[in-house]
Amino acid sequence: MANIIGLMAARNAMAGVDLRQEGVDAMPQPLRFYASDQVHTCHHKAMNLLGLGKKSLCKIPSDDAFRMDMGALKAQIRADCDQGIKPACVIATAGTTNTGSIDDLSAIADLCAAEGLWMHIDGCIGALIVLAPRHRHLVTGIARADSLALDLHKGLQAPFDVGCTLVRDRRQHRITFAEDAEYLQKMSRGIAAAEFLHDYSLDTTRGFRALKIWMMIKEHGAQKFGRLIDQGIAQAQYLTGLIADQPLLDQMAPTVIDIVCFRFNPGGRDEAALRELNTEIMLRMQETGVAAVSDTTVKGRHCLRVAICNHRTRRMDLDLLVQEVLRIGSDLLATPIAAESGGR
Amino acid sequence: MANIIGLMAARNAMAGVDLRQEGVDAMPQPLRFYASDQVHTCHHKAMNLLGLGKKSLCKIPSDDAFRMDMGALKAQIRADCDQGIKPACVIATAGTTNTGSIDDLSAIADLCAAEGLWMHIDGCIGALIVLAPRHRHLVTGIARADSLALDLHKGLQAPFDVGCTLVRDRRQHRITFAEDAEYLQKMSRGIAAAEFLHDYSLDTTRGFRALKIWMMIKEHGAQKFGRLIDQGIAQAQYLTGLIADQPLLDQMAPTVIDIVCFRFNPGGRDEAALRELNTEIMLRMQETGVAAVSDTTVKGRHCLRVAICNHRTRRMDLDLLVQEVLRIGSDLLATPIAAESGGR
Structure with a gap:
């Protein structure tokens, strides 16, 4: 509106x-x-x-x-x-x-x-x-x-x-x-x-x-909200660093503010297979309550999307997020997704 | 919307x-x-x-x-x-x-x-x-x-x-x-x-x-809200009866639901004077907190507008409303409105 x-x-x-x-x-x-x-x-x-x-x-x-x-x-x-x-x-x-x-x-x-x-x-x-x-x-x-x-x-x-x-x-x-x-x-x-x-x-x-x-604004003042926005962007940059350290994760767009786009990419898979794999990772993280990650498609490539818009987010939450993406991704490589379980 | x-x-x-x-x-x-x-x-x-x-x-x-x-x-x-x-x-x-x-x-x-x-x-x-x-x-x-x-x-x-x-x-x-x-x-x-x-x-x-x-709806049930709507319409009909009993009040439109249009009309005044008089009555009722009456114009004629949309309204509130319209109206006839006090 x-x-x-x-x-x-x-x-x-x-x-x-x-x-x-x-x-x-x-x-x-x-x-x-x-x-x-x-x-x-x-x-x-x-x-x-x-x-x-x-x-x-x-x-x-x-x-x-x-x-x-x-x-x-x-x-x-x-x-x-x-x-x-x-x-x-x-x-x-x-x-x-x-x-x-x-x-x-x-x-x-x-x-x-x-x-x-x-x-x-x-x-x-x-x-x-x-x-x-x-x-x-x-x-x-x-x-x-x-x-x-x-x-x-x-x-x-x-x-x-x-x-x-x-x-x-x-x-x-x-x-x-x-x-x-x-x-x-x-x-x-x-x-x-x-x-x-x-x-x-x-x-x-x-x-x-x-x-x-x-x-x-009366309770907290505008300055505090400004600091929290800076904090969210700094956490996005921290997450970007974690992704850069992991060879199985690809950063999919520059991190500018508090949004991070990346995906799990074990190599040797086409776009459709990567979409299926990362969609399943997203759904399992949502279903287990680990993180409310969403997804999107940028320049034709599917990716996971993290928007850090809650001031209670801590860096350890982002550590856990990366661990879980890697763990679920590895599980899926070991046990391929059943045809009927696709989220779309 | x-x-x-x-x-x-x-x-x-x-x-x-x-x-x-x-x-x-x-x-x-x-x-x-x-x-x-x-x-x-x-x-x-x-x-x-x-x-x-x-x-x-x-x-x-x-x-x-x-x-x-x-x-x-x-x-x-x-x-x-x-x-x-x-x-x-x-x-x-x-x-x-x-x-x-x-x-x-x-x-x-x-x-x-x-x-x-x-x-x-x-x-x-x-x-x-x-x-x-x-x-x-x-x-x-x-x-x-x-x-x-x-x-x-x-x-x-x-x-x-x-x-x-x-x-x-x-x-x-x-x-x-x-x-x-x-x-x-x-x-x-x-x-x-x-x-x-x-x-x-x-x-x-x-x-x-x-x-x-x-x-x-879980707490009260839809039936209760239906009864309250009936109650509001019955109160509007009651107010319409009070207006009919007062020679200085004119009903300005048929009462169909819980809305009543009327005005104070002591006779011998043109539309502009009646608008000024009733606007002042409305403002004084709002300012003293007696009633949140509004106004409108129907078929070119200004009137006070009562919408009974609160289930706490009682008939005695409507008795008071009519008394106050008559009292303020009579006061205004005795002491004409100062030029600078007009609400428009």
């Missing part, structure tokens, strides 16, 4: 028509949004929701570090202009789901400023790295966004859900969402004597989710 | 094109949605969000009982067909915000079946009247909806927010929302061994709001 709020503001600001009233089919030119091929699928869903269709979201290839290729982005923008398509918005990701990679926010901000595009940052995973003294340089440029989505249930370790959206232009934010209702008239006195929050979002009624965040 | 889920399913089902991929501007014909002039503004916001624009929502006049005029609806559908606009969906309201009126759900269901339209019911206020033995006849036909939005934080008195949407066609529901993500692969084992709820909605992450509802 946090991304939807920002993208709807972007769509309406860039439409070239009163989109609230007239709709997408009244736009003088089709709009194009850009994101890397690592973008979260909630942005596909947003394109569907917003009536733009997934055709309006152009996936820009990512480089070896899983960051949006800026040359490819610029070329696509030029090509779209030539085709009569209006470049509208670049969705930069600060912390991809797959690998934690962070797009070059400053370069994207420069490009958006030069081309007159809306810059939306999906910072659901990584925006709060701004709080972390040892790693905040990773998100340099984040403050230049026109809209920014962040998940306080991730970076701030709050109970979910508590997504959040910041939109730079308050007027644009409000005219995207505000409706006048005869039964909701603003007053200067009485119980409705404040700005209506629903004028800035989709829900008319919503719970007071901000309370838990306010109390967490 | 509950209405948005249903309307998005309706839009995609009726688009005549793969709207997920191609967007609103690829539709062969513009779509039209219909609702009464009493419809909640969240539906305006939904039309904006969905890229259809508010032009796609046709407001059908309501009759003296604030129900959608079926003759006007049929005429509008015919006129739209003649104009090359595709009638897509009728939004029936089961419990309008202004007055609690309930559209003729059976007649609308018949019309939608005959014309091949999607029937969405906004039952956020009134859907749960199906639980109330003495009044469930008011929502006859509700089970024929293609999609139904209800707010369990209203009818079930649960802490907000906990909206809910039912969509009849499970396949249509799923293909409206489901996206495939490499990092969210469904498994038959492990911690992801279940259907993903985000395949049926907009949020990827969401809190377990259903838990409180499940516990409430």
